[in-house]
Each structure stands twice: as structure tokens, then as C-alpha cells.
Amino acid sequence: MGSRNPSIYLWLVEAGSRLGPLKQVHGRILAAGLGSSRSLLTKLAALAAAGPPPGGVAYALSLLPHVPSPDSFLFNSLIRAAGHGGAAAAALGLYRRMRCARLPCSSFTFTAAAKAAAAAASRRPGRQLHAHLVLLGLSADAHAAAAFVSLYGKCGDVAAARRVFDGMPDRSVVAWNAMIAAYEQNGLAAEAVAVFREMVNARRPDAATLVSLLSACGQLGDLATGRWAVGWAAAEGIAGGAASGGAAVTMFARCGCLAEAREVFDRLRRPNVVTWTAMISGYGMHGGGAAAVELFREMAARGPPPNSVTFVAVLSACAHAGLVKQGEEIFLSMARDYGVEPRMEHVVCMVDMLGRVGKLGEAFEFLRRHGGGGVAAMTALAGACKRHRRLDLGAAAATELIAMEPENPAHYVLLSNLYAQAGRMGEVAAVRAAMAGRGLKKTTGYSSVEASGVTHVFLMGDRAHPRAAEIRRFLEGLMGRIRDMGYVPETAEAMHEVEEEEAVESALGLHSEKLAVAFGIMSSGEGEPVRVTKNLRMCGDCHSAIKFISAAVRREIIVRDVHRFHRFQDGSCSCSDFW
Template sequence: MQISVGLIRFLSLVRTLRTTAPCRSHIPGTCFHHGSYVLPLNERSITETFSSYVSLIRLCAERKSATGVKKIQLYMIKSGFPHLSLSNKLMDAYLKCEDVENARKLFDEMPHRHIVNWNSMISAYIHNKRSREAVRLFGRMVAEGIRADEFTFSSTLKAFSDLGLLREGRKAHARLVVSGLELSNVFVGSALVDMYAKFGRLSDARLVADRVVDKDVVLMTALIVGYTQHGEDGEALEVFVSMVKEGIKANDFTFASILIACGNLGDLCKGKLIHGLVIKSGFESAVASRTSLLTMYSKYGLVDDALKIFDRFVNANQVSWTAVIMGLAQNGREESALSMLCEMIRHAMVPNAFTLSTVLRACSSLAMLEQGKQIHALAMKIGFDRESFTGAALVDMYGKCGSIERARLIFDDLVELDVVLVNSMIYSFGQSGYGHEAVKLFLGMPDLGIEPNGVTFLNVLYACSNAGLLEEGLQIFSSIGSNPNIETSRDHYACIVDLLGRAGKLVEAEELITQVKSPDVVLWRTLLSACRIHGEVEMARRVANSVLKLEPGDEGTHILLSNIYATTGNWSEVIKMKSTMREMRLRKNPAMSWVEVGKEVHTFMAGDWSHPRSTGIYVMLEELIKKVGDLGYVPDTSFVLQDMDEQEKEKSLYHHSEKLAIAFALLSSSNSTDCVRIFKNLRVCGDCHTWIKFVTKVVEKEIIARDAKRFHHFRNGQCSCGDYW
């Protein structure tokens, strides 16, 4: 409204300069026609008109009204005013209104362009993420013989790094060397350092930084950021120390970057020292520094310290909220992370894709399907459900909650796939026992234009191991050696050892381990687990000794060896192992199962009577045991200690935690057709596995059980694992 009033006043001013007399002179430069009137171009009227146009253009720029600027330009043209005499003002106004198209049209009309015009246009393209057009304009500038200055180069170097044009960036660097700007201009030096750092050419970035004569905080921060972003946090710390020694004062962004480096290094002492320096320099209240502080303390596992820092925020931004949510999720406080997301939304702060992916992975860790569905709905509402980060987290969440069909639907619906998404889908297939589907997706990656990485191979080998695909797994494992970009890791070997061991090829598995340079505990323990499956006691003793040489107090090995003795019926050795574990104060984690009912998680242990509905649970359990017994279920008492009579053994089996969880779930949803989902912290025992298959026949519902290793989808008396787990 103010602009319209200003335009009316301006038109009134123009009318006062009109005369009803016909034009008496046609000498160029003395007058110009406007309708049936003539505006005399004497010195005073030109000055008044010029200044009025300038004032109005400035007003439009302040109000960010590109429409107003366009109306003024059109009026100039219509009235015959030489609008190009104000082209710089008009172009600047368009750019301030972020109207790049009209600014470019005006730029192209200019008969003579100053270097400032070129720089403004190039900078505007980069600011609007149109780096390719910026590079083309720079090329035209060079072709027209316009000499670039430090502002041109600093903008264009950013465009080269955005587009990955290293060769063109090097050419621009060469021009800078010739012009002498490389050493003398810190502005240009900072742009070069930033460009080389983004290309990962950190040695070049460091060389440029060392050559700049008068270094400043921007240049040094660019170098620190480059090192931090490429995992060279120790180098970043060295640069920071040298910067302090040279008397260059750090700013908020410097501290933010170096605190992240300290967190990555896990050096709490240095982190606290820099925290003290942040306080001394007066930057503790700055958003970037404070966010990096809470990230650093979260990485140290000092979540409470991170929360104290977060509580001191007056107006936390999106990045700060995401950082504290991530810190909670990464330190085993998934439920607190979900609560913090609710707080974030209550504070009218919209989560981004990274925030959503973090809380979705928190849901994955706890297998909280209902909460995951709610976050999925939120992602759809704000338009992030098809973003790569969120998409991968959704696939991972549904996969780890046993909803493989939903995971596949999301995966198939995503337009842009990347290696992270494919890895998530392959892992989900593998965890639910769909080995063939995992291998098919892996083999189809070249058609998708996606190159597999080390994680891809690990996930597909895991899928082969879970499904018993020996031949496919061995072929994929051998193909790693032909890929120059991937190094075979111990984790890859562990998958193949597991695959060979489960197939009964224990000798081949042991030989493979001996080929690994310095085999670790995980490899030997994987083979020990295979010995338990096949009852190979002698090899188990030998393998256990190999583990205990590396880690004498490894409780997992003692537990596995105890289980092997139990499987083969050697109960005297079981008693000895348990006695040894007591002497060493080693404790076996108690078996626990849990189920989510009514948005609340209910946890059970073997023989548990602590639940408020325990009486009903045990009544339901007795009914199920009777019905499955009628169908042919016979308790397998080999899975309990043999120093009990047969009735006690059966009673012990009937009260396993997974049976109690299923009984409670069925009691709570007796009229529902939904499948039952339970989770266990250890491997499901063989007797419970058989029992659950019979239960699905009785209740005519699908039961999905996730144990420490994988998912079991029980339907109509069958399991997706094919009794191979």
C-alpha cells in the first residue's frame, strides 16, 4: 500500500513538469515526448525526476517488492525516460527482491557493464543455488575480456565446488596466481581453501592457506571445517592451536567446528579446555557454539551435561533441537528422544528430515511400531516422507519392527534411490529371512545406477547367512576382492564364518579364520556359536581357548560353552562352567520378552508374576498349552537343566518369557485380527519356536517374534526362517 501511494505521488510530480505547449525543439537531448505533452529536459527537471525515481526504486527494494520495481521500470519505458541511466539501481533493487530473472534481463540490456554488475549477477545465481548459470556467466565474462577481481573469483570458486568442477577450479586458481591475488588477498585465499576442502583435496587447501600472507579467522576456519568434514579431526585441532598462537581470534563458527572435532576424537580433556576458551571469549551464548557443545558432550556420553547446555538456550533453533534429540537417541535414551520431539513441536519448531530420521531410528532400536507410524504420518504431513534421509529411516524402522511389507512399499514408492536406502532394504530383507529377495536387490543395483559399498556387502552376506544361502554367499564374498573400492573387513569374514558354520562346514570356517590377519574375538565367537548348533564339543573347547586368550574375562564365551555342554547333555560340565562364572563374578543376562499393547510396552521374564494381569495371563497360557498339546506339541525338555524331574522341566519351559508375552498379547487383543508382535533380548529357544508354530494354528493369527538375531514370521504352523536360525 505504501508503494502504491509513493507511485501516485511520483506521477503527480511528473505531471507538474509537463507543459501544454507543443515541442519547439527536436534537438537530441533537449526534450522527450510523453503522450500529447512534452517534458522539457532542462537541468532542474532531469535532476528532480532522476532523484524521484531513485527514491522510489529504493523504497521498493526496502519493501522487497519486485512488482513495484517492475512497474517503475515499465513507466520509465512508457514515458520515454532513459531507464538504462538507472540500470544499476534497478538491477540492484531486483536482486534485493530476489527477482533474478528481471535482473538478468536488465543486465543483458546494459550497453556497458561494470565489474560490479557481473559480480552481482554471478553472486545472485550462487545465492539462489543456480551455480551452473553462474559458471556460464563467468565464462562469458572471460570471453568478453572483462578482468575478474577478488569478488568474482570468490563467488565463482564456490560455484565450481558446488558443481564438482575441480578442473575449472584449478584453472581459476592459475588465473589468480598470474594476477597475484592468491598470496595477497585473504578473501580469495579463503575461497580457495573452502573449494579444495570441499573437493577433499586437503593438502592443496593447506598449501594455499600456508601461502596467504595475512591470514584471518575466515581462512583458518575454512581449513578447520575442511579437516573436520573429512574425518581429519586431529589436523583440525593442530590448525586451531596454530591459529591461537598466531593471535587470530576465533569466532563462533571456529569454536563450533573445533568442538565437533573434539567430540569426534573422544578427547574430553581438550574438549573441556576449549569449552573454557569459548566462555572466556564470550561465545558460550552463541547458537552455533552452544549447539556444538551439547553435541560434543553427547558424543562423550555425558547426556546430562548436554541437557544442561540445551536448557540454557533462550530460543533454540532447529539444529539445536535436532542435536539434543540425536544425543539422547545415541546414548540409549530413545524414549527421551521421542519426548523431546514432542517438546520441539510444542515449541512451534518444525522438525527437518534429519530430525525425523533420528527419532525413527530411535523407534527402530526399541521396535516401537506405533510411535514409528505416528512419526511417519508427521513426515507425510510436512512433506519429508520421500526425502532420502527419512525414506531410509522409514525402511529401517518398518524392517526392524518386522513389517517387511510396509518397508518394501515405502522403498518402491521412493523416486530417488541411493546406496543408504538400498542398504536399509537389503538389511530388512535379511533380518526377516528373505535372503533371495536381498540377493536379487543386490544383483540389481547396477541397473539402478548405484554402486555397492562395504555396508552393502555386509548386509547381503548377513541375509545369505540368515537364509542359509551358502553358494550365493560365497560367490558374493569372493566378488569383494575384485572391487578396488572396498576392503574386506573382519565383519565380512564373520558373516561367511557364520554361513559356513551353520551349514555344518566347521572345518572350512576355522580355516577361513586362520587366513585373517589377527582374528578378533567376534570371529572366534561366531565359530563357537556354530559349534553349539552342531554339538561339536572338542572344536568348541579349542575355539573357546582362542577367545579366552584374547579376552580372559569374556562372559559370552563362558555362556556359549555352557550352552554347548547343555545341548549335548553334559550337565556336569554345565555345573562346572556356572561355578567358574560365579567365581569370576560373570553374570548371564536374564532372558526378557516384551510386547507393545495400547501404546505401552509390557516386559516379562521367565516365571514372571509381577504383571497386574498375571492371573489372566497364566489362565490364557494354560489354555494355549492344552490346545497345542491336542495338535501334537510335545515339550522339548533338552532346553532346561536336567537336575529337575520331568514335570518341573515342562513347567519351566511353559513359563518362558516369550510364552508369557504371547499369552498377554492374545489376552489383550482376543477380538482383534491384527498380528501379534513380540521381542526378546536373547535368541528364541527351540521349544518356544516349535510352540509358537502350533499356537498360530490355534489362534489363526500371525505371530512375529524378533530375537537377538533376526525376525521369525510365524504363519499357519510355519516360520519364515524354515527352522534355520
């Protein structure tokens, strides 16, 4: 029927994917009596689907019921458009309708549907799609297989992603990137770096590869590989752009190199909101609250509008620097100036901020006014109470945490430390017994330090290292020197770690952070910084001791714990003890 008015095809071509002109052409189709033409409506819907979401996709979907006997081409176009437009449920629904209509599915169908399922992290529909793909004998298709690697990675099933990846006879750059991203997104950063090293022998990486690799290096604190990746990418001509630039900023910040992070940031022509946020967060992690606030104000003046994540970054920076006034002003500006409604993560930052400076009553009141607290808020409150020795409030908060998450050993340890701090050893024993009764154990702490390209890992009291005896002797000497300088062990927290009170000071002296720092000093040249990574929050005694050690050996010592960086130099820490 479309042949009766060939000019309509020309109008469709001229309209392209612009929704307004397409609606005008649709009106002309109806006026010409061609409203049941499958070819015209298919062309119209496909062009609309290719337009910007959500309007184009919604309009294309509204046309589908009016298309007589829609074919696979139209369904494929709509599945792809719905997936790209954030309508994953609609895309998967279209796939099911396509199957019910017994229309033939191609690798294009599965690639588009798998991407939609990945966007929604829908594991069950994803597995059903994959089973159908295998049943039709299309599992060897490179595009579809890469989409399923990405799907399984985003659903947290890394083993399934790896099986699909290993079964691919020919792996494209997209497939390699999907596998690296699957590992990185699921906290398996070392495996991500290992896959990248395989990739460079098979395919030329691209900017997407670089983003995942740098993120993995940031997770690991692998500064050497991260620096190499940035230099290698520049030499290969694949560096640049907001995404890879932002990844480099984050990597350098997470590896303790704030100056290099800022250099990368300043070289970017147009940093996007993610990159601005990464740099603000970097300052916050390193105790640079004032610099974070200054950069936030610069962003507000000349950069993109800050988003919800940006406000978390700057409020957290204020909390860790004791900048209560600035933090309160920024919190009030969220909805008023930027249209960003505060969420629980912003409330947690404010509670943390008030608690750190000892305004515990205000912190509790703030939390009450904003709907009560979840686990994160109560953890911040309990930690602040411990810091300011408010056993009554802290024990109440920690007890509530245990009620919220009875299987989380960290809450029991926090409550135990509060009681130990107050010298109430009977309650400490009761908390230990409660943990034992549930079969819970404190997460094992460890610290790592790199020497001559090799990462050395230490546990508390570690004797497994080949140079363990030498390290202990060196550390004992350091501890003696800092005692002469005025260091006094903080024994309260260690009461949860040992059974006998007289063993506490000995246990503190062999904490993994101290062993790693000692080995780092022994294994590096005079004046070189020592970089240590800790998997948990650094304890108060180690924080105090390393401040003294930095002065005693005249070294910069950088410790990255699970929350932030501590840059020790000349007897002080970059966190200004707001940690």
C-alpha cells in the same frame, strides 16, 4: 598491494571455488609480484577452502605459511573447511595455532572446531573447546551450543549434551535435532522420542528430525509412533528424500512390517546406497534370503554400486537362509567386480553361513585362510557347533572366547549350554562356579508386547504383572494344547537357568517370550498379529513352542529378538530354522 592490480580480484571472483582456475590466478598473483599480499592470499585460500575436499582444503592449507600475519577470518575459514573435508585433526590444529597467535575467537570459530571434534568423536579436545567457549562468555550462542550438544552426543557423553541443551535460552531446530540424535545414537531411543514430543510444541521439525525419530522408533520396535511420524511428516510436507525414506524403510523393517518397508522403498525416486542396503537388510532380518539376493542383483544392475555395508547385509541374509552357493558367489564378486576388499565382518558372515548348514570343517578352514577369527567369528562357530551337536569343536571355540573376553558372561553360558546338551552336568557346574568366582551373571532376559497403546514387559516366571495369574492359566492351557499336537520341550539349554533338573520343564514354560505371547493373544482381537520383542536371542524351546502355538490359535506371531525377526504362522517360522 592488491590495489595495484584490481583485475586479479575479478579473476578470483570468476574462479570461485574451482581449484584449477584458482591455481591459475595464484600464478598470476606471483607473476605480478603480489605473492606477499595478505588480502589476495586470504581471498585465494578462503575460496580454495570452500571447494570440494580434499584437494581444495589441502591447497588452502599449503597457502597458509605464505600469508603474512593471517587473521581470524582466514583461520575460521580453514577450520570450517578442514572439518567439512574430514580433516578433523588439521582443523583442531588450526584452532590451537589460532590461540597461540592470540587471535580473537568468535562463536563461528567454536562452532566450526566443535563440528570437527564431533566428526572425530574427540571428547578431550571437545571439552577443552567448550571450556574456552565458556571462558570467553560465548556459551549462550545458539549455533555454538548446538554444535557442542552434537559433539557430546557423538562422544557418548549424553549427560553433558543434555546439560548444554538444558542451558540454552533459545533452542533452534538444529539444537533439538542434535539432542534427539544424541539419545538415539547412544541407544536411548525412548528418551529420543520423548524429546521429539517436547520439540513439536516448540519448533517445527524438519527432515533431519524425522531421520533420528524413525531410527529411534526402529530401535524400540515402536510401530505406532513410527507410523504416526511417517504420516505426520507427509501431512506437514517434510517427508521425502533418500535420508528420511531410508530411515522409514529401516523403521518398518525393524518393526516387523516388511511389506510397508517395501512400499516406502518402491515410492522413492532415486534410493541411495543406504536405502538399498536397508531394504536388503530388512529382507535378511525377516528370513527373506532369496528376496535379499534378488534385490542385491537388481541394485547391481540399476542402482548405485554396493558398498561394504551392503555386502554385510546380503551375506548375512544368505547365512540366515542357508543360501551357501549364492553367498559364496557374492563374496567372490566383492573385490573382483566392485573393488570392495573383504573385511572381518564379511568373513564372519561366511563362517556363520557355512556353520549354519553344518559345514563346520569348511567354516574353520575358511576362517584360517582369512587370518583367524575375532570374537564375532568364534561366537558364530561355537553357536553352529551347538546347533549341530559338535561338543568337541564347540567347547574349544567357547573356551577360546572366554580367553578373549573373560568378563563376558555370554561366553560362559554358551559353554555351559554345550555341556548341558551333552549331559555333562559336572562341567556345567564347573562353568557356573567359574562365573560365580568372577562375579558374573547371565544377562536378564525380558520380552515386551504392546496392548492398547501400553507396553507390557515380562521376565521369566514373572508374577509382577497385574494379570499374572490369568496369564499363567491361559499359558498352561496353550502348553497343554500344543503337547497334544506333538510339542516336546527342549530342556538342554535351560539347565543353565535352574539348579534342579526336575524344575527345567517348569522353567521353560514360564520363559518371558511365552508369557508375552500368551498376553498378546489374550489382549488382541481374533486374527490380529501378535508382536513381541525379546532383548536376547530367543531360546530353542520357545522357538519350537511358538511355532506350535501359531498353528493352535491360527495367529501370526512376530518375535523380534536381538538378531532378527521370527514370523510364526501355521506352525512354521520365516527363518526356516536357520537362526
